Amino acid sequence: MNLGDRKRLILQAIIEDYINTAEPVGSRTISKKYLTNTSSATIRNEMADLEEMGYIEQPHTSAGRIPSDKGYRLYVDQMMGQQELNKSQDDLIKREFTDTLGEIDRLIKHASKLLSQMTQYTSIITTPQVKKTYLKHIQLIKIDAGTVLAIIITDAGIVRNSVLRLMRDVPSDILEKISKTLNESLCGVCIEDIAGIILKDTDEGYAGYKEILEQILPELIQTLIYSDKVEVYHDGAANILNLPEFNDIDKARRFFNTLEEKDLLFNVLKDSQENINISIGSENKYEQLQNCSLITATYKVNGKTIGSIGVIGPTRMEYSKVISIVDCMTNNLSDILTKIIKY
Amino acid sequence: MNLGDRKRLILQAIIEDYINTAEPVGSRTISKKYLTNTSSATIRNEMADLEEMGYIEQPHTSAGRIPSDKGYRLYVDQMMGQQELNKSQDDLIKREFTDTLGEIDRLIKHASKLLSQMTQYTSIITTPQVKKTYLKHIQLIKIDAGTVLAIIITDAGIVRNSVLRLMRDVPSDILEKISKTLNESLCGVCIEDIAGIILKDTDEGYAGYKEILEQILPELIQTLIYSDKVEVYHDGAANILNLPEFNDIDKARRFFNTLEEKDLLFNVLKDSQENINISIGSENKYEQLQNCSLITATYKVNGKTIGSIGVIGPTRMEYSKVISIVDCMTNNLSDILTKIIKY
C-alpha cells in the first residue's frame, strides 16, 4: 500500500495541477513543472503504476491523467498541506461577523454568502435546529380579542413566534399568569420534550384557568413542532457556472435541480455530524452529488451542535483552501453565536 | 398607426408562434399554419412592411422574423387575449395558500415558489415592508440581567423582534410599565414616524424611569430601522436553463449574476407600484434586464401595498398566461394576508 516517495510526488503533482487547470495532466508537464530531474518516460512508467493502483485515470487513450476519487481521498488524508488562511481572509471573516450582531437567522445567511464568496463554490447551510435547544423563556401576549402571540426564546438565543387563535377572549392578566407558570415549569426543558411535559402537568398548578389553558396548549404545541422546520439555504450557485466541468448546460441544469432538492441537502448536512466532513465524488450517498465533492462542518452554541454549513464544488476542489475557510468560518460562527447568547 | 387587419393577424401569428417555438417565423409557416387563405408571397410583403414599422426584425438575412420589443408591447396592449386560468390552476393557488396559514414571511416565500413552478420562469419577491405599516403592539420582555427582547407587531400582522442590551439590569415590572406607556403613545403610529415621536415624547408620561428609557430608546429605534430591511428572494432560477435563449452558458451566467444583485431586483420591484406592471426588453431601466421581460404586481394588506412579486423571463414570454397567474396570485395573497390579520 505504501507508494514510494516518487509516486507520491507524482500523484500530488497531478492532483494539484488538475485542481488548477481542470485539464488532464501529461507526463511531460510533470517532468517540466514538478519533477525536473526525472524524465517524462520514467514518469510515464510511474503513472502506469498509479493508474493500475486506481489513484488516477485516463479519460481516453491519448490524454493525460486525472485523479480518481480514490486519489483525491489519499491526497486529502495524507498529502494535503493544511493551508493557512492569509491574514486578510481571516480578518475578513472576523470583521464580517462582528458587523452582523443581530438576528441569528440573518447571521447564518450572511455566513453562507461569505462562504460562497470566499471559496467561489456553492455554499449550503441549515438554520439552527430549535428542538435540540432548551427553553429559556416563553411569553404570551394578547394582541386582539381571541388573538394571542406566543414568543419562545431558547438558550441558543433563537426567538420564534407564532400567532395563536382562541375561541374566546382571554384577559391580559390571565395570560401573564399563564406565562409565568409555563416559565416555571418549562424553563430549561429541551424543546423536543416539551410537548410531553406540558400535557402531563396540565392538572397541577394551573388552577383557575385550566379551561383557557386547554385552548392554548394544543396551539402552542403546534407552534413548537412547527417552529422546528429547519430551513436549508444555498448561496453562490452561479459560481459553478464559471467552472469548466459545468460548461455543459445539461450538467449545470442537473446541479441546479439538485440544489432545489432541499430535503436531499438537509439530509446531507444532517449526516455529517463530524467536526469537519469531506465526501469526495462517489463517496457521496446521493447519486446526484457523485460528481461533486462536499465539505461540511457544524456550528455550535455552548458546545452544542445546532446546525451545519458546507461547500459543494467539483471533485477537483481546492480542498486545502476550502477546508481552512470552512473551519475558520464555523469557529467564528460558533464563537459569535455563543457570545451573542451569553453576552 | 393603424395596421390593418391582415397585418395585425400576421403580427399576432409571428408573436404567438415565436413564443411557442423560440425559432424565427417564416412567411411560409404563417401561410400554412395561420392565414391559410393567403399566400406566402403576400405575407412576405406584409412582413416587409411590419419590419419597416419596427414591429418585427430579422436576426439575419435568410431567416424568418422575430418580434421586436415594440411588437411585444403592441401585442400585450392590444392583441393579447386575457387568458383564463383553468380551474385546476386556480384551485391550486387557492389550496396552496390556505394550507400555509403561518408566518407571513414563509407565506411570501411559498408564493414565490408556487409562482415559479406555475409559470416555469423565475419569480422574484420582496418581503413585506414594515415601515409603511402601523404599530399595533410593542412589548419588552426581560430575558436576562441586562438583556431585553423587544417585540413589535404591526397592523399588517408582521412580527419583528430584536434583542436589546442594556448597561444595567431593569426589573420586569418596570419593563411592563414602559411597555404599557409605549403602547399608549405609539399604538397606531406609522412605523417610519416612530423614531421622531419617541424622542419628542421622552419628557412626558415616563416619570420615574426616564433614565432607563434613555437606555432603551436608542436601541429600540435602531431595531425599528433595522427591522425594515426588506429582503428579496427568488425562486426557480434553474427554470431558465430550460429555455433556448439561455443555452449559451455566458448568457445563463449573466442572468444568474443579475439575480444575485438584490439591490437591483429590489429597485425593479419597488419601481412598479402599478397594480400590474409589464416591462418588455429594452423598456427595462437596467441594462442587465434588457433581454428579459418582467411582470410585477403588488400585494396588499387592507388595501395598503406592502410588497411586490414578479416574474422574470425571456422577452418571448407567455405574457397572457403569466399575467393571469401573477394577477391571481396577488389577489389571493392579499386576501389571505388580510384575513390572517383581521381574522
Next chain:
DNA sequence: ATTAGCACTCAACTCTAACGAGTGCTAACA
C-alpha cells in the same frame, strides 16, 4: 392587390484532413 416563380443569402451541418498532446513499448545506457 395577389400570387407564382426564381435567384440569392446565409446559418447550420457534414465530411475530411491536418495537428498535436500524450501514451506505451522497446532498446540502449549507467
Next chain:
DNA sequence: TGTTAGCACTCGTTAGAGTTGAGTGCTAAT
C-alpha cells in the same frame, strides 16, 4: 536494475470546404 531516448500509435480537437435548406426580395403574370 532503474532510467532514458526514440518512435509508432491513438484520438480528441480544430479548421476548412462543400452541401443543404429555410427564407427572403424582386419581378412578372394574373
